[in-house]
Amino acid sequence: MSLAIICPGKDPSSWIQAIRSIDPELEIQVYPEIKHPESVEAVLVWQHPKGILSDFPNLKLVSSMGAGVDHILTDESIPEHLPIVRIVDDRLTWSMTNYVVMGVLNFHRQITRYQTDQKKKVWDMSQPEIDVRVGVMGVGALGYDVLEKLDFMGFPVFGLGFSEKDDFKFPYYTRDQLSDFLKEINVLICLLPLTPDTEGVLNKELFDQCEPGTYLINVARGRHLVEEDLAPAIQSGQLSGAMLDVYHQEPLPQDHPFWEVDGLTLTPHIASVTNPKAAAPQVLENIKRLKANEPLKNVVNRSKGY
């Protein structure tokens, strides 16, 4: 039996190293150099080419390289019976929050303005802070942690979710109260799960309801954003800028307009990155359970989507 690693555009070497350090015997094949597809019984995937898993006649387990599995569930060619498992790691939440807080503070304290001033040798002490009121769309484990940390730091915070909630610790709005939510805030953070319901939620209509100068941070999925609506909203001043970590197509194509839009800060889907050292034991544990015919851990419920 062998494990195939399929993560086009992503360097698999730290995963290979982490797996080898625990199980030096396991045969690993890395896409696209797969010489013995018939020996592959488990795959470890991140944004695999759709349909490719049918190349492996003896496949018994699909393991995501991260917490998210939307990149797997959108491949309709994966047979119903094939179990899909994901990585569960508290450090993912920690990393995500640190990234988001960095984005909020860089807007609040205008780091890019001072970087520009430094290049021009300009000393300008005027108006050193932008008052911020932070809204988080999506108040699951990730969104809640962001709210809690920013609240502890003394920022006004507001949450928006898609279901009614009693006794939520912070001011809370449901989707039908979106425009009231947007009136309260000038930093908008998207941490929603990607479902047919939330796809494209960050669009012109929403931007038009924001307070002028609102700053956007999208760390959820690229498809939450209608990409062609973003630059016009920044150029009109409706948004003062955005920090994006996720895109419709990743890696972001060389000819994508985002690279050169003023006011956009781009990162290459690193806001919350699975640490192979922490995650490899989970992958190997499930391979062991597969061989021993034991119940797998962190199996995804396909109808729920996570």
Next chain:
Amino acid sequence: MSLAIICPGKDPSSWIQAIRSIDPELEIQVYPEIKHPESVEAVLVWQHPKGILSDFPNLKLVSSMGAGVDHILTDESIPEHLPIVRIVDDRLTWSMTNYVVMGVLNFHRQITRYQTDQKKKVWDMSQPEIDVRVGVMGVGALGYDVLEKLDFMGFPVFGLGFSEKDDFKFPYYTRDQLSDFLKEINVLICLLPLTPDTEGVLNKELFDQCEPGTYLINVARGRHLVEEDLAPAIQSGQLSGAMLDVYHQEPLPQDHPFWEVDGLTLTPHIASVTNPKAAAPQVLENIKRLKANEPLKNVVNRSKGY
């Protein structure tokens, strides 16, 4: 009677506006346009030219524009009997902490690397985080707040102060344990008060004891740093870079080498800025007390230095 505002290099207009909105009658003269020095009974100062206060024969009160008064106490021409008062404002602590946490997160998540990648249209997901262990020199109100916020965010933190402390909430080192302290950390934050004892504490000898690649954040006073020692420490890799908000000479002179050192992020003394709206009532309250011959508020103890 009139108030003279003396803050060369700093725009006094928001102070004037804030004072006028409370007391439209008060005569304000702004340095260097002081036409009636004999009418000046109170001065509001930030880095005034040394010796200049002797131009005012009827001066009765020196008010700092901020929490710090080292810029006043170093003027030995100020008579012993003249009371010096300062601004006390919780928001100063809040702003300082936000700036420092921003600096820590930008190092941890390597924001400048991604900004450079964006300019070159490079998509590089490798090693997205630098593990950080944060050391704070100076554990007064400001340093303690930084330790507490970073601890809440889940970062390992360490404090260093100049006196023995029992029951300190975080790992604590005294000055004679400096090298042990430096071994624990890779982000060094200076929040010490400036005294003859702490001047020049950030120097080659200290940098040589740091773990290679340590990142420096100085938000205290420019004179804590031996400026000529910094670029060599960065260029040798002993420090991986620094974020500075304070300098020996402010505004930073146009020909100062810091402007162009790779790995340096400079801001123009804005980490923690007194908000004139919040502070003007304190200034006017002391002028009122002066006229009424009542005890002043927030008087500085010159021998303590704060």
